[in-house]
Amino acid sequence: MEKYEKIFTRMVAWGEAVAAIFLLGIMTLTVANVIFRLFGRAIAGTYELVEIGIVVTASLALAYTSLTNGHVIVGIIVSFLSERMRTKLSVITTAISLFLWGVITWMSILLALKRGLQEETILLGITFLPFRLIWIYGLMVFMGVLLLDFCFALKGKVRGK
Numbered sequence: 001m002e003k004y005e006k007i008f009t010r011m012v013a014w015g016e017a018v019a020a021i022f023l024l025g026i027m028t029l030t031v032a033n034v035i036f037r038l039f040g041r042a043i044a045g046t047y048e049l050v051e052i053g054i055v056v057t058a059s060l061a062l063a064y065t066s067l068t069n070g071h072v073i074v075g076i077i078v079s080f081l082s083e084r085m086r087t088k089l090s091v092i093t094t095a096i097s098l099f100l101w102g103v104i105t106w107m108s109i110l111l112a113l114k115r116g117l118q119e120e121t122i123l124l125g126i127t128f129l130p131f132r133l134i135w136i137y138g139l140m141v142f143m144g145v146l147l148l149d150f151c152f153a154l155k156g157k158v159r160g161k
Contacts, residue, residue, distance in 0.1 A: 005148055011141045012067045015060035018134070026053040045124040052121070052131050059138030066145045083156075090153040098146050105139040112136060 026049075033046045065071050078086055112132040119128045 001148070001151060004144075008063075008067065008141060008144050008148060012063045012145070015138060015141060016064050019057045019060040019064070022053045022056045026050050026057070029053075045121070048121040048124055048126065052126065052128075055131055056134050056138075059135040059142075061138075063138055063141040063145050066142055066149070087153060087156045091150070094146060094150040094153050098143065098150060101139065101143055101146065105136065105143055108132065108136050108139060 029043065029046055029049055033043045036043055078089065081089065112129065115128070115132075117127050117129050120126055121128075
């Protein structure tokens with residue numbers, strides 16, 4: 001199981017680097033657009049580029065947050081439960097997450113296959129497909145991390161401990 005955890009850690013690290021680059025681009029573009037607006041100009045397509053960049057950043061952040069256990073945990077309520085109940089609750093919540101995100105991932109794949117290169121941004125004409133593929137990649141890595149968590153929960157363990 002540790003072998004798979006290392007594989008997903010590398011995949012998440014790649015996604016983290018890509019997300020950081022996109023986030024840096026979003027921040028630079030936003031600041032530049034604000035400065036340009038001070039002089040009565042605006043950078044055409046800023047909204048579209050930020051919109052696309054946020055999708056990439058968010059999809060890759062899901063796996064990172066899950067892998068590093070950076071999400072909000074309801075520790076106060078769960079701390080009153082027995083270890084056995086916490087394990088059962090972890091299995092149930094992780095299974096629900098796997099199901100819901102599995103449906104989202106599957107529908108995203110179907111949408112990418114159905115629309116392909118047909119859709120593009122209005123102003124700049126950038127096709128959505130490469131960004132949908134990054135979105136799907138992020139979701140699939142996220143699903144892998146959730147699956148790891150599920151396997152650890154079934155064994156009564158917590159990943160990373």
